Amino acid sequence: MEYTGTILRGREFEPVEGRLVVDGEGQIEAIEEVSVESTDIIVPAFVNAHTHIGDSIAKEAGRGLSLVELVAPPDGLKHRLLREADREELVSAMRRSLGFMQRSGTAACLDFREGDIAGVEMLDEAAADLDVEAFAFARGSIDAMRAGDGFGASGANDDAFDRERAATREAGKPFGIHAGEVDATDIDPALDLEPDFLVHMVHPESDHLERVSEQEVPIVVCPRSNLVTDVGLPPFEELAERTTLALGTDNVMLNSPSMFREMEFVAKLSSLPADEILRMATVHGAELVDRNYGALEPGREARFTVLDGDSDNLAGARDPVRAIVRRAGVDDVREVVLGV
Structure with a gap:
């Protein structure tokens, strides 16, 4: 062709x-x-380097709620709605979000997958008849990680995650973790785990930036989500000086999984050049999951x-x-x- x-x-x-x-x-x-x-x-x-597409069942729910009230496990609005939904509803909603991604030029997404092994299986089913690759960064158990493509930790203030980190190394799979979204308190313990990548990093301090550089830890930024949840914006330029940045759209509950929109936000809220932003949306994300x-x-x-x-x-x-x-x-x- x-x-x-x-x-x-x-x-x-x-x-x-x-x-x-x-x-x-x-x-x-x-x-x-x-x-x-x-x-x-x-x-x-594009490669959407951070998604939560399970909450496709609840687009634009939770107006006026804080980040904790919206998505914090186990009782945030998102998790309550996920528990109430049946399997068919969840799979259908995820398939439609993946279909939108495919039509809008997205080759893959790295999904932090709720629901343990059943959640991994639902994502696989949702993606089965599509060409977009949906990578399941499982949450809930080591067995779910083994069933999926890696482990996606909620944050180092929620748990230690030492066992899960060791298990991903043994399995030869990547380990990602949220860090620095609300404040800086979970950044050092997240870096102590030597993750394959961090997500958000809205609130790094100077010592965190140096650790990121020394450890060469890639970071996935999700600016539209950060604006919606009112936690601030990551220091794009300072992060880009020290490591590789990738781009994600985060929760479908809060944002459409459009990489076009995410790139535009970064371009107009930072001084990063357009070619660097396009790399964030493409090859940098692909490298997180070792795709050619x-x-x-x-x-x-x-x-x-x-x-x-x-x-x-x-x-x-x-x-x-x-x-x-x-x-x-x-x-x-x-x-x-x-x-x-």
Whole structure:
């Protein structure tokens, strides 16, 4: 298969006019610089590096509640609603959120999966007929982690998580943990666990920033969620100076799982350059789960989105990377290619 237009090549997203060739096994075979008539823009598919899609059953519930009242286990509104919902309702709602992700150019999501082993199984069922990869970072037990793709800890103030961390190492699976969302008190104990990545880091202090740099711990930021729950915003620039950042949309209860919207928020609330934000939304997330996509290069898996560069929204854009990060949306998507 061949796709033509402006191809955002490599990790630097160099705009190349030409042809992208996909082989029969779903790998990028070549990127050829040639003159083409197409005005399409070809961009790597997104990786949503932090989601909670189980609460797709409760979109926009809980107006006016605090973060603790909304999502804190075991009695936050989210957890009460999850307990009340039946399996069919939960799977159907998750499937619809995953379907939206796929249509909007998302190749994968890293879901912190409530519900123990049953929760992992429900996510697998929800994703079974879709091309988007749903990674289950299980919560609840070590057995759930073994059934899933890793462990997603709620926070070091909730429990010690030493056993779970040791078990993920033994299983060769990644361990992620929320840290610094409400305040800084759980950051040091989270870093003591030597996690594979942290989520949020809204409130790091100078010593935490140094530890993050020394330990080379990637961080997933979720700015729309942080605004909705009124906990503040992470210090994007300071974090980016010290480690790799990825991007997530967090709870579907609070936000649509749109990486276009998440990128726009970061772009307009920080001084990070557009190419760095696009890396946060693509290849940096893919690297958290050791996937060979997120950048358009020969030999990588063909997971990308074809945008209509002549849409009413994108026509006339002078800088395609900046336009994708700051203004593109699902209405500009012409086609999503996710492997074979």
